[in-house]
Amino acid sequence: xxxxxAIFDSGLxxxxxxxxxxxxxxSTRVRLARNLQGHPYVARASDGQRExxxxxxxxxxxxxxxxxxxxxxxxxxxxxRARKVLLERRLISREIAGLQTGxxxxxxxxxxxxxxxxxxxxxxxxxxxxxLVGGLRVADAWSMxxxxxxxxxxxxxxxxxxxxxxxxxxPTNVGTGLRASALLHLPGLVLTKEIARALQGISEVGLTFRxxxxxxxxxxxxxxxxxxxxxxxQSEEDLVEHLTRIVTxxxxxxxxxxxxxxxxxxxxxxxxxxxxxxxxxxxxxxxxEELMNLLSGVRLGVSLQLLxxxxxxxxxxxxxxxxxxxxxEAAGRVLTPPERRAHRAExxxxxxxxxxxxxxxxxx
Amino acid sequence: xxxxxAIFDSGLxxxxxxxxxxxxxxSTRVRLARNLQGHPYVARASDGQRExxxxxxxxxxxxxxxxxxxxxxxxxxxxxRARKVLLERRLISREIAGLQTGxxxxxxxxxxxxxxxxxxxxxxxxxxxxxLVGGLRVADAWSMxxxxxxxxxxxxxxxxxxxxxxxxxxPTNVGTGLRASALLHLPGLVLTKEIARALQGISEVGLTFRxxxxxxxxxxxxxxxxxxxxxxxQSEEDLVEHLTRIVTxxxxxxxxxxxxxxxxxxxxxxxxxxxxxxxxxxxxxxxxEELMNLLSGVRLGVSLQLLxxxxxxxxxxxxxxxxxxxxxEAAGRVLTPPERRAHRAExxxxxxxxxxxxxxxxxx
Numbered sequence: 001x002x003x004x005x006a007i008f009d010s011g012l013x014x015x016x017x018x019x020x021x022x023x024x025x026x027s028t029r030v031r032l033a034r035n036l037q038g039h040p041y042v043a044r045a046s047d048g049q050r051e052x053x054x055x056x057x058x059x060x061x062x063x064x065x066x067x068x069x070x071x072x073x074x075x076x077x078x079x080x081r082a083r084k085v086l087l088e089r090r091l092i093s094r095e096i097a098g099l100q101t102g103x104x105x106x107x108x109x110x111x112x113x114x115x116x117x118x119x120x121x122x123x124x125x126x127x128x129x130x131x132l133v134g135g136l137r138v139a140d141a142w143s144m145x146x147x148x149x150x151x152x153x154x155x156x157x158x159x160x161x162x163x164x165x166x167x168x169x170x171p172t173n174v175g176t177g178l179r180a181s182a183l184l185h186l187p188g189l190v191l192t193k194e195i196a197r198a199l200q201g202i203s204e205v206g207l208t209f210r211x212x213x214x215x216x217x218x219x220x221x222x223x224x225x226x227x228x229x230x231x232x233x234q235s236e237e238d239l240v241e242h243l244t245r246i247v248t249x250x251x252x253x254x255x256x257x258x259x260x261x262x263x264x265x266x267x268x269x270x271x272x273x274x275x276x277x278x279x280x281x282x283x284x285x286x287x288x289e290e291l292m293n294l295l296s297g298v299r300l301g302v303s304l305q306l307l308x309x310x311x312x313x314x315x316x317x318x319x320x321x322x323x324x325x326x327x328x329e330a331a332g333r334v335l336t337p338p339e340r341r342a343h344r345a346e347x348x349x350x351x352x353x354x355x356x357x358x359x360x361x362x363x364x
Numbered sequence: 365x366x367x368x369x370a371i372f373d374s375g376l377x378x379x380x381x382x383x384x385x386x387x388x389x390x391s392t393r394v395r396l397a398r399n400l401q402g403h404p405y406v407a408r409a410s411d412g413q414r415e416x417x418x419x420x421x422x423x424x425x426x427x428x429x430x431x432x433x434x435x436x437x438x439x440x441x442x443x444x445r446a447r448k449v450l451l452e453r454r455l456i457s458r459e460i461a462g463l464q465t466g467x468x469x470x471x472x473x474x475x476x477x478x479x480x481x482x483x484x485x486x487x488x489x490x491x492x493x494x495x496l497v498g499g500l501r502v503a504d505a506w507s508m509x510x511x512x513x514x515x516x517x518x519x520x521x522x523x524x525x526x527x528x529x530x531x532x533x534x535p536t537n538v539g540t541g542l543r544a545s546a547l548l549h550l551p552g553l554v555l556t557k558e559i560a561r562a563l564q565g566i567s568e569v570g571l572t573f574r575x576x577x578x579x580x581x582x583x584x585x586x587x588x589x590x591x592x593x594x595x596x597x598q599s600e601e602d603l604v605e606h607l608t609r610i611v612t613x614x615x616x617x618x619x620x621x622x623x624x625x626x627x628x629x630x631x632x633x634x635x636x637x638x639x640x641x642x643x644x645x646x647x648x649x650x651x652x653e654e655l656m657n658l659l660s661g662v663r664l665g666v667s668l669q670l671l672x673x674x675x676x677x678x679x680x681x682x683x684x685x686x687x688x689x690x691x692x693e694a695a696g697r698v699l700t701p702p703e704r705r706a707h708r709a710e711x712x713x714x715x716x717x718x719x720x721x722x723x724x725x726x727x728x
Contacts, residue, residue: 267702271648278646284635338631
């Protein structure tokens with residue numbers, strides 16, 4: 001499998017929207033932070049030491065059940081656009097995409113071609129194992145990375161303290177090294193102005209929220225990522241169970257808010273979602289932020305059966321594949337901002353016109 | 365022909381958009397003010413005197429070539445909604461529609477079933493002859509009312525002063541009694557911010573402008589009515605020629621402004637007109653003012669061939685038939701404001717979906 005194909009086929013499984021509550025919970029992600037004993041943390045490692053870490057992990061990876069379906073991508077060998085594609089696909093961090101972790105840090109990503117699991121090497125920690133699945137499936141995502149963790153652990157010596165647990169570069173990750181998050185679409189709570197209370201409730205039980213694109217990112221299109229704040233002092237099973245329970249509470253609140261919306265403002269809501277659809281269906285230029293807000297309206301409409309189409313799958317695809325780097329990758333060239341807006345609008349129209357989104361990239 | 369049918373089939377000829385420059389000049393209207401010698405002006409006439417005037421005019425009308433195709437509608441015998449329909453169709457004034465000319469004033473309208481000419485009896489003047497045609501056709505509209513004026517003049521004695529000309533209730537109408545106006549769509553001049561200068565130019569040559577719905581009405585949807593201010597001291601031919609010339613100048617400016625718009629802001633304009641189309645095509649609730657603004661965008665798009673459809677005819681129909689009284693007439697009942705917005709949006713969607721507007725009213 002060549003790298004470009006790997007990029008374009010990878011990490012999109014969750015878009016299928018086949019998990020539970022996929023109309024509200026777009027995806028669930030679980031990641032484990034691991035470091036190798038006897039090697040300096042990435043931030044303090046020399047280029048040579050990082051290269052050793054990368055090779056060590058890659059060798060261990062070669063002995064796992066994932067090896068056949070996976071490809072190792074070295075960030076320094078990839079174009080900026082390709083790295084941005086991985087970022088937009090939520091497979092790597094903004095820091096890695098921008099090579100801020102060092103121009104020759106040997107950061108690499110091993111991603112399973114058709115699977116929902118990826119491994120980041122030499123990011124903040126030596127290893128970050130990530131599972132990304134559609135719908136609310138914390139336990140599934142956890143068991144995927146847990147299995148990979150176990151397989152890798154056979155060939156690698158992870159830094160572990162009998163009292164604290166797994167040792168990580170950043171203290172907030174010490175312990176299980178597990179961070180689990182769910183990406184939720186909460187327009188009902190936003191429109192009924194219940195969102196502040198719901199988010200406060202989340203904070204009170206040790207969870208936190210942020211926007212679609214991770215730490216520091218703004219909330220757009222009513223998409224919220226909810227994740228655990230601490231990884232210390234609880235078992236992995238507790239963390240998984242806790243997040244599942246809280247997210248379930250939030251999505252039930254969201255469903256109730258939507259019913260309130262339908263009851264108290266049915267025609268207004270119907271008009272709103274159809275207008276969003278009309279704009280997506282016909283606009284000739286779309287900024288990504290506006291697109292996200294319109295997608296939010298359409299997604300709500302589809303979920304409430306006010307709109308007969310498109311599928312949640314189409315909406316998920318548009319959300320990911322109409323980002324800047326994806327559009328440039330599909331066009332095969334750099335796009336000016338007006339071109340980007342035009343390509344984005346064209347891609348959206350194409351998906352909505354057919355009902356079936358193009359299967360590969362955002363087209364020519 | 366019964367009255368209801370007469371109302372619903374009448375005065376819509378100009379919507380056909382078959383006149384010159386019909387994409388920019390929606391319609392041309394010419395009206396003549398006439399009064400009967402030996403009868404008091406309407407404002408000073410008793411009910412009985414007005415009834416005499418009405419009968420006198422109606423008898424004369426019966427001898428004209430219009431008689432077979434026309435129907436006499438007495439305002440006091442019509443429902444408020446039916447009068448509003450006539451108002452929305454631009455056949456009568458706001459004052460008549462509201463019966464402000466007296467509860468039993470005997471105001472009547474003779475309208476030709478399939479023709480573009482109507483006669484108002486006992487409005488401000490004893491007679492107002494009106495010709496309303498599509499496109500820029502001042503001379504055509506003038507000759508229509510001129511012929512009717514001549515035919516009626518054979519049986520009626522019009523108040524006429526050898527020096528001033530025709531005498532009218534309001535001094536501004538004395539002379540020819542002729543007011544000619546054209547309804548123009550000027551989004552190009554508005555968007556390029558040239559409109560103020562263009563309108564100033566109009567004032568300087570003795571013309572005036574106002575919104576779609578006549579005196580005192582706001583400009584919405586970039587629709588401007590341009591008309592002559594004085595009727596005294598010029599021949600009818602001069603007035604007709606003058607208005608034609610000025611309107612031609614304005615519409616040429618408008619065409620140039622549109623080309624500037626395409627050249628300097630082509631993609632933005634294209635996006636704008638498609639968005640307007642998208643909203644009209646899918647919205648579930650529309651206020652009339654918003655509708656007018658969206659129609660303006662779509663009309664511009666069609667004129668610039670940025671949009672393949674709908675036809676200017678469809679746009680004209682929507683503009684008239686989606687007004688409140690038309691919607692209620694079609695629904696056969698009073699509509700609450702939210703119902704009205706919903707009916708309006710539904711009618712618009714129906715016209716745009718088929719490309720061919722329903723032929724009778726705004727449907728059920």
